[in-house]
Amino acid sequence: MITIKNLSKVYSTNGKDVVALKDINLTINDGEIYGIMGLSGAGKSSLIRCINMLEKPTTGSVSINGTDMTKLSPKELREMRKKIGMIFQHFNLLMNSTVYENIAFPLKISKAKDSVIKKRVNELLKVVELEDKKYAYPSQLSGGQKQRVGIARALANNPDIILSDEATSALDPTTTESILNLLKNINKQYGITIVVITHEMSVIRNLCDRVAVLENGVIIEEGNVIDIFSNPSTETSKRFLKDMIAELPPDILIDDENPNEEILRLSFFGSSSNEPVISHMIKKFDVDVNIISGNIERVQNSQIGNLLIKINGDPSSIKDAIKFLEKNSLRIEVLKNGII
């Protein structure tokens, strides 16, 4: 378990203090995949680097399985780091070493025996499906293959935790998917806790169990991925979700003063997506419904649907209709003038 308590990070450059992280509190459970999402400059990189002390927190503590990382001697810290693998956006491989040597590197650092190294590296090459590239150099590999080497290297010392620093941000969508699947399998198979930082929605959606949204060094939202996806409560999360949420086209403005018209954004997930709720509503109340747009997204193993509709009718019918929708476990937002 990773417990981050009251963590702050301040950089001083030329006498100026820049606060990168402010009073961060997080608990990451064993075996989960935890996402930290934010725009660039939000402090994600600093936060993940504070977990393995690549950056020292200014105040606060980071505990891993009860060990306070901020209080370790350099030697103890090196030993702890061997149990925390890390993968990087730009892979950070040894360019003058072969794939084999790159994966063997952490084991050599740990002074493992040659026979042990050989066995382990061959195992890992199988896990990341790069057996045929054993003696290739990184420059001969594609981006996805390089990241696989990075993952194998991170796994070499049988870590409890893997930290992923924008590991798929330099990769194309197809390669990203295969890397995410690999990480998912590793998490399932070995029970390794994975902490992922990313600015990519799809990474959080396809990979993570829980997510924290970071903005200007502060966690503004935290929770299960499904909850945040179905009901983002902050502007930043909404902005992230923009590509998946049905947005109101700008040319469909509605007259705020007209009581006989209302635009709604409906979110439905889980069982409610199987019920013909809208159709029931039209039959039951004296309203007309015009569907503006809609979509369905898969998040982890659930579905989240979004629907933009315009309701016409007399004000009391509209009110009743909205109540009915709410009763049927749909999340509803009333939009005014095209603004959520």
Add this chain to the structure above:
Amino acid sequence: MVSSSNTIQYLINLWQLLEQPLWESLYMVFFSTLFSVIIGLPLGIILVITDKGHLSENIKLNHILGTIINIMRSVPFIILIIAIFPLSRLIVGTTIGPTAAIVPLSVAAAPFVARVIESSLKEVDWGVIEASISVGATIPQIIFKVMIPESLPSLILGITLTIINILGYSAMAGAIGGGGLGDLAIRYGYQRFETDVLIATIIVLIVFVEIVQRLGNYLAKKVDKR
């Protein structure tokens, strides 16, 4: 017209004149390079790792070392040789001859080597170093298993540059009793106006520089897998 047997005799004489100084030059260059790298390599490493934000940040040490190196590099070589006579006498027992010349050559080239190695090691991507820290590597492990292997092509080219530089310096050392090809060129070519000896010396030097540079390029390319 000179007969062919005379030409051969002439070339043999020229070679006999050149042979001894050539070996002296090679001897000076080899050991001066060796010692300057032995001194310069650790200095170059210290310059890099004590720099701001690096493995073992120590700005004060970095500035002091940098300043000393700059001062050493500012002293004209011919002055340095004379200034260093006492040190040469202390180490080799004399100030004359190729062995004595190795002392000032090594001292003069060491700060140069330090800078060459510094710039090579600085090319190593910080991300790779960060990745090494994250697997629990110690500072010596990072230096010898990551930074040096990663910058090997550049280091080889830097040392090639050093060898050729030392060859140039060794000619100057020759002028004040160091021996070698430089000494030969001055005594025969310059003072006795035997232009053919001067030209022969220069040709040998050109061939030497050419071989060293080509070999350096070849090796650097061979170890470069980037």
